[in-house]
Amino acid sequence: MEFFDTVTVSRAITAMTLIFHIIFATLGVGVPLYISIAEFIGIRKKDKHYELLAKRWARGFVITVAIGVVTGTAIALQLSLVWPNFMQMAGNVIALPLFMEVFAFFFEAIFLGIYLYTWDRFKNKYTHWLLTLPVVLGAGISAVFITTVNSFMNSPDGFTMENGEFVAVNPIEAMLNPSAPVRIFHVLGGSYVTVAAILATIAAIALLRKKGAAAYHKKALKITVVSMFIFSILTAVGGDLSAKYLANHQPEKLAAAEWHFETEESADLVLFGWLNEDNEVVGEIRLPGFLSFLAHGNFTAEVIGLEETPEGERPPLIVHYFFDLMVSIGMFLTGISFLYLVVSKIKRWDVHNKFMLWLLVLTGPLAMLAIEFGWLYAELGRQPWIVRGYMTVDEAATSSPYIVHMFFLFLALYIVLGTLFVITLRKLFKDNPVEVELEKHYPELNKGDES
Amino acid sequence: MSYEVIGITVLWLFLYGYVIVASIDFGAGFFAYYAKVTKRDHITNKLISRYLSPVWEVTNVFLVFFFVGIVGFFPSAAYYYGSALLVPASFAIVLIAIRGSFYAFENYGSKQSNVYLFLYGATGLFIPASLSVALTISEGGFITEENGVVSLKYFELFTSPLAWSIVALAVVAILFISASFLTYYASRANDKPALQVVRKWALFWATPTIIMALTTMIALSQRNERHYQNMLDLWWIFSLSMGFFIIAMGLLYIGRNYGTAFIAIMLQFFFAFFGYGMAQYPYLLDPFIHIEQSVTNESMAIALIAAFIGGLLLLIPSLILLMRLFLFDADYAKGKK
Numbered sequence: 099m100e101f102f103d104t105v106t107v108s109r110a111i112t113a114m115t116l117i118f119h120i121i122f123a124t125l126g127v128g129v130p131l132y133i134s135i136a137e138f139i140g141i142r143k144k145d146k147h148y149e150l151l152a153k154r155w156a157r158g159f160v161i162t163v164a165i166g167v168v169t170g171t172a173i174a175l176q177l178s179l180v181w182p183n184f185m186q187m188a189g190n191v192i193a194l195p196l197f198m199e200v201f202a203f204f205f206e207a208i209f210l211g212i213y214l215y216t217w218d219r220f221k222n223k224y225t226h227w228l229l230t231l232p233v234v235l236g237a238g239i240s241a242v243f244i245t246t247v248n249s250f251m252n253s254p255d256g257f258t259m260e261n262g263e264f265v266a267v268n269p270i271e272a273m274l275n276p277s278a279p280v281r282i283f284h285v286l287g288g289s290y291v292t293v294a295a296i297l298a299t300i301a302a303i304a305l306l307r308k309k310g311a312a313a314y315h316k317k318a319l320k321i322t323v324v325s326m327f328i329f330s331i332l333t334a335v336g337g338d339l340s341a342k343y344l345a346n347h348q349p350e351k352l353a354a355a356e357w358h359f360e361t362e363e364s365a366d367l368v369l370f371g372w373l374n375e376d377n378e379v380v381g382e383i384r385l386p387g388f389l390s391f392l393a394h395g396n397f398t399a400e401v402i403g404l405e406e407t408p409e410g411e412r413p414p415l416i417v418h419y420f421f422d423l424m425v426s427i428g429m430f431l432t433g434i435s436f437l438y439l440v441v442s443k444i445k446r447w448d449v450h451n452k453f454m455l456w457l458l459v460l461t462g463p464l465a466m467l468a469i470e471f472g473w474l475y476a477e478l479g480r481q482p483w484i485v486r487g488y489m490t491v492d493e494a495a496t497s498s499p500y501i502v503h504m505f506f507l508f509l510a511l512y513i514v515l516g517t518l519f520v521i522t523l524r525k526l527f528k529d530n531p532v533e534v535e536l537e538k539h540y541p542e543l544n545k546g547d548e549s
Numbered sequence: 550m551s552y553e554v555i556g557i558t559v560l561w562l563f564l565y566g567y568v569i570v571a572s573i574d575f576g577a578g579f580f581a582y583y584a585k586v587t588k589r590d591h592i593t594n595k596l597i598s599r600y601l602s603p604v605w606e607v608t609n610v611f612l613v614f615f616f617v618g619i620v621g622f623f624p625s626a627a628y629y630y631g632s633a634l635l636v637p638a639s640f641a642i643v644l645i646a647i648r649g650s651f652y653a654f655e656n657y658g659s660k661q662s663n664v665y666l667f668l669y670g671a672t673g674l675f676i677p678a679s680l681s682v683a684l685t686i687s688e689g690g691f692i693t694e695e696n697g698v699v700s701l702k703y704f705e706l707f708t709s710p711l712a713w714s715i716v717a718l719a720v721v722a723i724l725f726i727s728a729s730f731l732t733y734y735a736s737r738a739n740d741k742p743a744l745q746v747v748r749k750w751a752l753f754w755a756t757p758t759i760i761m762a763l764t765t766m767i768a769l770s771q772r773n774e775r776h777y778q779n780m781l782d783l784w785w786i787f788s789l790s791m792g793f794f795i796i797a798m799g800l801l802y803i804g805r806n807y808g809t810a811f812i813a814i815m816l817q818f819f820f821a822f823f824g825y826g827m828a829q830y831p832y833l834l835d836p837f838i839h840i841e842q843s844v845t846n847e848s849m850a851i852a853l854i855a856a857f858i859g860g861l862l863l864l865i866p867s868l869i870l871l872m873r874l875f876l877f878d879a880d881y882a883k884g885k886k
């Protein structure tokens with residue numbers, strides 16, 4: 099293969115699998131929380147709408163979990179297949195969280211199985227609700243463990259290096275490496291806000307279509323938008339902490355994201371723009387001193403520029419756009435959900451007007467894009483390292499020439515899975531619309547549903 | 550016991566667990582398709598899907614457990630097996646992905662079609678076939694390492710009698726294990742017509758299982774003399790295995806105590822599996838991965854074992870709950886819940 103070298107293809111195959119997996123992983127982390135909330139409110143308020151909400155979300159969830167599981171299995175195996183040298187070296191340090199992650203999945207899978215098949219098997223309704231807790235926890239904890247692995251790749255810790263091998267390993271310290279706490283916080287927040295936004299999108303589309311069951315969809319919208327507001331703020335706090343971590347431990351990543359070439363005090367935040375031939379930033383929006391604030395919480399602090407990183411070790415500058423897009427989407431999510439909350443408090447205004455609903459429709463897809471942009475930034479920003487400071491991506495990749503064929507094999511797989519996923523979900527909910535299900539199972543509710 | 554021995558024992562247990570639960574699952578897929586083709590699906594397929602629905606995800610985790618664990622305890626396994634198995638393992642991933650997701654799509658999405666049942670049945674046989682390549686190459690002679698590049702000798706592999714007999718053994722053993730489990734499950738559910746059908750399957754697949762086991766022994770003796778001699782030295786383990794097989798066959802034949810029969814079959818495979826594994830010691834991959842020399846550092850080994858114990862304390866009660874609700878709850882098996 100002249101056109102592609104194995105390292106490039108290895109990166110492409112990993113990127114492809116993760117970009118696909120992360121969609122379902124995010125849903126897998128977030129959806130159980132909202133199922134749990136809806137079922138709880140339903141039992142508390144004795145409101146069948148919420149119960150049906152939990153049921154329908156759970157039904158869709160089963161399908162996303164299936165793809166989450168199979169793509170997760172793919173990436174877990176691919177770590178060894180595509181990056182054998184990386185796993186041989188780093189496996190000595192990061193095996194623990196990977197191993198515990200599987201336990202968390204196991205735990206989650208068992209209780210999810212029980213939850214789905216026991217809707218009417220317990221006398222006390224809270225017993226069934228209790229089953230959601232291990233699912234929420236299992237999903238959250240598995241995200242925590244896998245995120246510590248990724249953090250390790252960015253800020254390796256818990257070992258010393260001798261003759262090209264890791265010795266004096268402390269697995270716990272490796273898990274609690276410097277970037278782990280902030281990253282876990284930000285990743286979990288991002289998952290919860292994204293899933294809230296996606297569920298809000300679904301409810302908003304249903305309301306715009308005016309097919310009926312409006313009361314049901316309005317209740318869904320309320321829970322999800324309130325959650326979106328809370329978690330978007332928490333996510334922004336997490337992102338701010340991430341930036342402060344970067345400024346201290348991985349300054350080249352922040353500098354690349356901000357096109358901040360020279361070390362200086364009172365550094366400006368650069369939004370969008372592009373680079374001309376002389377590598378100068380043009381057409382940008384400048385917020386004076388804000389980069390110093392983002393990096394150190396102080397408008398005059400010094401921020402390290404890219405010039406201090408040796409030329410061969412600088413991340414690609416395209417990450418600037420990924421970073422800016424992620425942050426902009428974050429602001430948008432907070433803004434929209436805040437607007438909804440304000441308008442819904444004002445009696446004279448109808449919060450479910452067309453304009454508001456259209457804005458809410460946008461939140462779900464945008465939030466998922468923010469997740470993708472965030473990861474692209476995090477991963478590309480680590481280049482050329484696979485384990486920062488210790489092993490480069492070139493050294494880690496497989497040397498098998500068949501990697502190219504495997505790339506196309508997996509591409510085909512993801513296309514098939516993605517297509518079937520969409521078809522199945524549409525069928526699942528089209529063949530069984532809310533209005534019909536409400537009428538069939540909860541006829542007593544139909545009266546108050548005219549609005 | 551040293552850490553590496555504890556480690557490999559635990560992992561071997563997981564692999565054994567996977568072999569059993571996955572066999573049931575894979576075989577059931579094949580039988581569901583077979584029943585459909587021979588127009589007996591109205592008798593058996595309700596039974597099959599009632600068992601499979603709640604547990605398919607759990608099956609998958611067993612596999613993930615095994616390979617995450619083996620890479621954790623023996624990082625060079627990632628290097629050698631990872632490099633050599635890129636193609637066969639990728640195919641296994643794709644098949645697993647098709648099987649797992651189609652299962653969800655069809656079950657929760659829409660009606661069962663013939664194409665789906667065919668894929669479901671076929672993948673169940675191809676997945677073990679592609680995974681068994683790992684067992685074959687562990688015997689040595691299928692991998693080269695030159696200038697730090699590890700590669701698999703495909704021609705050698707595809708022309709090896711050992712490789713093909715392992716594949717055949719995997720397939721027939723799956724059908725045997727699965728049929729005998731379904732026999733037990735049908736008796737539990739008191740489903741007489743289904744019981745008659747699946748019991749016949751179990752009796753039928755017993756013979757090829759034993760034949761293939763012996764064939765594989767012969768092929769192994771030509772490939773890896775050391776491993777074969779070690780197995781002969783462990784003759785008592787294999788006699789135990791044979792003994793349990795005879796007990797199981799007797800019970801299945803008389804037509805009673807299907808639960809005991811299935812446990813006997815599990816023990817049959819347990820002893821055969823451990824005998825095989827113990828005879829391969831001290832190599833994970835002859836001659837590249839030596840268990841004692843390639844084990845991870847001590848602190849990681851301890852941490853993994855601790856995590857393992859902690860995890861089991863969490864999982865065993867949950868698994869018992871799952872089984873009580875679905876497997877051993879007679880009303881559920883009968884379809885009343």
Ligand code: HDD
Pocket residue numbers: 252277281284285288289291292333334336337338340341344351424425427428429431465466468469470471472473474475476477479
């Ligand atoms: C909906 C999702 C979402 C939203 C709204 C935001 N982020 Fe984010 N961000 C992520 C989802 C995400 C992520 C996908 O979860 C990443 C990728 C890798 C990681 O650790 O988290 C991430 C990474 C990430 C990093 C890199 C961390 C690293 O590589 O070490 C920084 C500095 C920020 N974010 C900062 C922010 C700021 C200042 C935001 C302001 C609102 C923001 N993010 C919103």
Ligand code: HEM
Pocket residue numbers: 108109110112113114116117118120181244245247248251470473474477478480481483484491
């Ligand atoms: C949390 C655990 C993760 C681990 C261990 C991990 C590991 C890796 C590895 C080994 C590579 C190849 C080396 C490289 O090019 O940098 C890589 C690249 C990449 N990963 Fe991650 N990753 C993780 C999370 C994610 C997630 C969740 C995404 C989401 C989409 C992601 C997106 C990418 C992308 C886009 C690349 C390609 C970067 C490039 O082309 O240079 N990663 N990751």
Ligand code: HEM
Pocket residue numbers: 119120122123124125126127162163164165166167168169170171172173174177203204207237240241244245285289606609610613
């Ligand atoms: C290199 C990176 C990753 C690896 C090796 C990996 C591994 C896996 C594996 C093996 C599974 C399937 C487990 C099973 O059989 O049940 C899985 C599913 C899952 N993964 Fe990933 N994963 C990675 C990245 C991530 C990230 C970054 C997150 C979250 C932030 C995540 C969250 C999940 C979740 C929640 C599931 C469960 C499926 C679901 O509920 O939808 N994974 N992953």
